Amino acid sequence: TDVPVLPGSSAMRNGQPGSTRFTHSVEIGDWGLATNLQSLISSLQSPTIIALGPLTNVAAALDRDPTLAQRAQVVAMAGKLGAPYPDWNLRCDPLAARRVLASGVPLRMVGMHLTLRTKxxxxxxxxxxxxxxxxxxxxxxxxxxxxxxxxxxxFLHDVLTVAAAADPSLITWQPRRVLIGPRGFSLALRTGRPNALVGVGVDIDRFWRMVEGELL
Known part of the structure; x- marks a missing residue:
């Protein structure tokens, strides 16, 4: 199956340039430029959006297509339970994360407390x-x-997030009310109305069997 690779926003939700701190130099070839990212998302009846970076583009898509929150689901690599510091994706664009959480779109969050188990x-x-x-x-x-x-x-941070989208049973999920602070700090509360499913555990052995089964 062909998977389109499309460019997204170069600026955060507040208009500031996005960070390139973790940009790498491995060449993946010329995939071409997308002329309309929004038209692709809107053309899908029930899309699953996998967010491996800041939620800037997901928030923009929700702004432009109000029906997306009822049609789509989002699996995001975001958050870190029990940490005294924010994860990078939330820190880069906390306003976008708040927009996604407030939209009501079904959201699963795969945090660094899980992805750090994929070394x-x-x-x-x-x-x-x-x-x-x-x-x-x-x-x-x-x-x-x-x-x-x-x-x-x-660490296979991104791979675990994609695997969780393909097979949600890899992860133990709990409904939580997630709050995002101005610098990207997050709280996943057990009280109040939940706005996300937060991953709290992972079957790491089954994850590795899945990865090796796909690649070998």
């Missing part, structure tokens, strides 16, 4: 990325970029 082990690295084919070589370049910059084994 790769050397044996997995060899099995998944040691193959001499186009996919293996591309993934190997991505891992090399990570290890060069971070000096440690990679």
């Amino acid at each position: 790769m082990r050397p044996a997995q690295l060899q099995r998944l990325f040691g193959r001499d084919d186009a996919l293996g070589r591309f993934l190997g370049r991505c891992v090399l970029e990570w290890r060069t910059r971070k000096r440690r084994m990679p």
